[in-house]
Amino acid sequence: MKKFLPAILALFITCMTPVLAQFPAGGTTQPKAIPGTAGDQSPKGSSKITGTIADSASAKGIEFASIALYNTQSNQAVDGTVADDKGKFELSKIPEGQYRILISFIGYANKTLGNIKLAKGQELNLGTVQLSSNTRTLNEVTVTGQAALIEEKVDRLVYNAEKDITAKGGDATDVLRKVPLLTVDLDGNVSLRGSQNIRVLINNKPSTIIANSVADAMKQIPADQIKSVEVITSPSAKYDAEGSGGIINIITKKNSLQGLNLNLDSGVGNRGSILSLNGGYRKGKAGFTLGGFGRANYNTVTRTTLDQTSVVNDLTTLTNQTGDGSSRGLFGNYNLGFDYDLAKNQSITAGVKYGVRNFTSQQDLITRIYNNGSLDETSGRNVEAKNLSGTVDVNLDYLHTFKPQQEWSISTLYSRNDLKNNFDADLLNGSSEITNRQRNLNDNINQEFTFQSDYQTPIRKNQLIEFGGKGIFRQVNSSYRYLIAENTGGYVPETDQPSGDLEYHQNIAAGYTSYTYTTKKRYTIKGGLRYEHTFIDASTNEGVVGVGNYGVLVPSVNASKTFKGTTVKLAYNRRIQRPGLQQLNPNFNAANPQNITIGNPELRPELTNNFEVGLSKNIKKTFVNATFFGRVTNNAITQVRQPSDTLEGAIITTYENIGRQHAYGVNLFANIAATSKINFGIFANGFYTILTGQTTAQNGTPEELTNDGINISGGMFAQATFNNGWAAQAFGFMQGTQIQLQGKQGGFGFYTVGAKKEFANKKASIGLAAENFLTRRFRMRTELNSIQFNQVNNVYLYNRGLRLTFTYKIGKMTMDAPRRKAKSVNNDDVKSEGGTQGSGTQGGQPGGGRQ
Template sequence: MKMLRFLLVVSILACSLLSPAFAQFPAAGSSQPKALPGTAGDQSPKGSARITGSIVDSASSKPIEFVSIALYDKSNNKAIDGTVADDKGKFALTKLAAGDYKILVSFIGYANKTVDNIKLGKGQDVDLGTISLGSNTKTLNEVTVTGQAALIEEKVDRLVYNAEKDITAKGGDATDILRKVPLLTVDLDGNVSLRGSQNIRVLINNKPSTIIANSVADALKQIPADQIKSVEVITSPSAKYDAEGSGGIINIITKKNSLQGLNLNIDAGVGNRGSMLALNGGYRKGKAGFTIGGFGRGMYNTVTKSTLEQTSTVENVTTTTRQTGDGSSHGLFGNYNLGFDYDISKNQSLTAGVKYGVRNFSNQQDLATRLMKTGSTDVLSARNVAADNLSGTVDVNVDYLHTFKPQQEWSVSTLYSRNDLTNDFDADIFDDKNLKARQRNLNKSINQEFTFQSDYQTPIKKNQMLEFGGKGIFREVKSKYSFLIAEPTGDYRPETDQPAGDLTYHQNIAAAYSSYTYTTKKRYTFKGGLRYEHTFIDAATNEGVVGVGNYGVLVPSVNASKTFKGTTVKLGYNRRIQRPGLQQLNPNFNSANPQNITVGNPELRPELTNNYELGLSKNIKKTYVNATFFGRFTNNAITQVRQPSDTLAGAIVTTYENIGKQHAYGANIFANIAATSKINFGMFANAFYTKLTGQTVGQDGISQEIDNTGVNISGGLFSQATFGNGWGAQAFGFMQGQQIQLQGKQGGFGFYTVGVKKEFANKKASLGLAAENFLSKRFKMHTELTSLQFNQVNDIYLYNRGFRLTFTYKIGKMTMDAPRRKAKSVNNDDVKSEGGGQQQGGGGQGGGNAPR
């Protein structure tokens, strides 16, 4: 309670210290942005009246997204307020004074429309109903839009970060974007946490992929940052989403267009640590459209150094290990796609696509180890390890959407996904600088799944929405591993101490859900739902059937919000399930670094989490402030457990067990200030108190309960500016404090970047320069782990100073087409994802592919 009171005081002080002299962000909980900066809307007289309505295409009767709405005072014919329709064509102008008004509705590709003679009384709500826009076939040579889109949008169950204006993103990947999203933390390995939890689901355009199932960190490297439109952080998922992901859901939305004609975009970048080339094109004529794209990125000059010192005791014999490591890595990442969509009729559409992702990542590590055992002479050894992490992923989807009337629709979605993964390492073992032996570990996995999903939604009156649907997921994962040894020369042979093995894991899920949304005239919004999932497990290793068993779970969710006097309050509760991923299940004995070994546990059960949150947000003129307080309670938690090896002197073995409880209480604070229409800056801070409880094996071989508590703090600052003649600049800085673990704490780190960009040739081309961590040669991450049987201190030095030059060019002439509702796609947001974790002492390797 003391911690909660402290966080509350901090949030109140933060709100009070922010100057009220700035403004420009949508009211929290609103589904559409307010007036653009610099418009007369900033000086509109305030009242309690309200104007609402919806915009549709006059030919298809489909909603039109993002239509501009301008409000004029009829007494002087001046614009005094404005807004933009949401993704369902709805808009609302609020806090209006009594008077006579008219509105102007406009959107590219449509003829403008004026709704005149609108009379507002004090506190009156006027519903303009459905407004139809007719197509305007005139081709526009150039359209200039003044003002900036809201950086942050807040909805009843999620926070949306608009990433399109990130000028430092060129040549980077999705990791560079996610580091800047409030509520998220991304460590230096690319592992993503939401409010301190890595138990999250990551989707791409509302779709899962087996590439994400294996490792979030590796998958993010394949997504080019400059192709990301926005990132949705869903902290309180509704019943419509899969029950998996105890920490929440991250949905990465990539850029799309609804243009007619032919276009081709070329993006290129070169830097001291990586280079990239991307080609993305599209062709649309009439009812049919095609897209094709390819992205490739090469990474090089990635250097790490590490030191490790650990002491372990087994049967009253103490062994001290001192190890140093010098490593480097390089990789090639690619992402290629082919898409097709077709309007069967004015209310039916079909979408299909094929995506292929490739990852070829190699890591080289030279380890020097000294073992000092009680009563024995020191043992010196050296080990050169070359590890390969290779994968190829194919996703094929076919989706159908039938729209009966605005917001009433039925969809059928299918997805087939397959990931072929190779995780191998070769080690040369030296004794006094002479090659003594060679070792090899081969681990190949196949993860494939098929999903069928059907959803239906229908409005009830004007302020209610009912959604329900069903889903079936059929998954199969196979992982085979073997260990080989050899003399300095000659052929490899099986290693008898570590026999070959395999894991076959079938996981089928049947799910059904129902969700209901209700909105009152006084701006109360309630969204509740119930979801049931039944999981069927059939798993076995080469030693026999694994006793996991089938299980069912009922998952409720409730979200509510209320906006009053510019402040929005949100309350949320949901229950989540977290299934283990294959890296946690895979029994492959990963000994790339024999002093730090990892092995999975195929008998892991799912963990259950209850989440509670209270959110407050407010616009204070040009300042937007958001503070969220949360509690997360997890039982049967999947926890990393480390203990000394019984067979390898000085080695620490890491595995996973369902032995933990994790309780976390904290707050997230975010503030953004639009100093002018072209300059904005802000800050964010995350702080939470966590308590972890679990079990470990004591020196007498008996399980003993252990616990650890502490505060995790992180935060950052950012600033962005646009200038005349196509110039722009941006800066960002982030600091992560220490992270509490069951058996110790992992050190923090920092990250900062600046960038400038210049646009040419009527914005058809641009040139940019970005730099990151350029003031320091290296960064040190200090980790300490302790237990009754061992102590470990690990320092990793990362040399990540980087510079990159980027170039973009657009080819083709396009005309705007009416926005269309695309067929919905499969959304498998389940299974505990694998970040890969911080590798202690280097030389680690991934453990396979997670079952989805």
């Protein structure tokens, strides 16, 4: 702690000095000058203008509406302010003269009040000025007629999941499969442009439910609660430097309604069910939310086959393995939230979330081992693996808005994840009798505290500057033990397998600055610089491990130009990818003794340079986007597999900094609004990748590793709305072969169709969705090879699905003007496991920390 506290304190003081200058002695006042005025000086006079800004439909006051006062003779802005929480405003100390007032707010059409003449000392009350809602589609929106399914912004692509009716009753995995640029395999592992080195955020901040595996976490989030998914391919300096592939931000549904509301969502299917109850109450300045949901998975059947050949000490061993397995899970997430407006320009937000994951898998393995062509051993192994976790997130955030686009925020977050990755195995002989039993216990506690502060302010009307500081204090404790027993009796420690403890401290001090400039000709340039210093202190039973402290400077540049309906974007950024704490965990995972996984505490961070050129255009009712990208990674963290020299026929998988990865490709997307009610699109992703590196063979000699190839995926979707509340949707996706360092992973397909009916003034709906109903099973074939071994692994998934869903809304709500809420902590800074690949087992995964 003593090593990094001075660095964080110095960094925070440096970043906050300009912020503290905004607060005059004796309290805070809101500046009334608006950027762009001559010297930004308030006028000197004795006249005053007052009034109220209200919504023309609801007659409710519009909070934070902007009021600008212009001198009609000089056409210069001389004063300005924002409305309070009731829509009231006041402009004072105005000289006599002739003026006009411009009133604006996001989501409403601008309104100008002209011919305002003020005499000396006059007090003019404008009464209630009504603004009308502006429903025009913005330039960024890519679908016309109906609400946009896809939106493209300067640094991200947005998929509006609330328009997706086939995902209802499913989970986040069902939604992410339909997002352009993303690929989700049959195990739920998510990749962006072929890279699984991505950060996943929920409402702009991390969550401990992602601590063990992104794939497992996505199963906990119900699709019904997802409003949109943001794919940030070129993060600015404001984001953590972690995530070489990019950032995925999942936005859940919220509301700014007054009154009481209660939503009931339920669904039942042949492979899963869900029940969700979420409520909220808002009155005046205070709001409360309380919610929870439970999800059950069942009837998930998997069959695997494995043919593996290895050569150790001139002995050729062939391993033939078949496995039949199933899995089931109970997931829950419960939350309590509170927000309060301290004043018209200040608010606090607090929340507590608790998540639970009880995932159990069972697999019966039959293994035959041949040595030099002769059958040497036949054995069986029945494995039950448990992945159990309880997660807690507690946040308290503060936001102070001085004027539009000028704000200061403080965010705090405490997270804790108690995780157990255990398995029990019954070892059988050739006659299926239990000979002995084995147990692996892996208990983990991952906790962290984060403090950050951000400030942004406009410079004139076309420039914005942002800067801030952040500190993360992270600690992981992992205990791993192996026990063994005879067919009956108690367990005793197994001396042949390693046991021990990992204590890992990772603390990060960061600071950033970012600058945005927009010209009158619609050029936008956003550049930034971020520095992060990582302090590491780690040890196991064998002593100190790790790579020591290190710092990294991360630049980023985004530029765009819009002309005649066409937008061109250029981007460059440098990213760091720290090894995930789970990848560092030295637990010896032998749930399948022929495919063993073990972490590597000596992993170093990887660095990636990303380049991107994008082109998008609206052609009548069609939106087309093409993005070309390049990615060069040094010290790439990759799975490396080697035959064991002590366990006959076994392959050990660990993680190494192999060297370099190159990827060059293109993303294509087209969306067609055939009518105002019918919309369909097509997307394709393709890239060429080169992987090079070096590892050490079992005999101690270096082995050069090189692999390259083309990765292709694509899909299409269609949706339509009809009269009387009916709607329908269809989606299909195909994933081609994926290149890995030591081989390739086969492709797969996925498709779904659904229909929905709304009734009772949209207070209730019922839906039906079916997936993969024409296919009995999917096969994913993985081929791995090196000088010492060859492996062919087939995974068969039986995932026909049928879901019936029902939704009902209770409560009468009234709409209030949108409120700016306090920002929250946004940790997106460590590499995730991404799930297992190629093993085909359902065994317990190595424990570890936040992903």
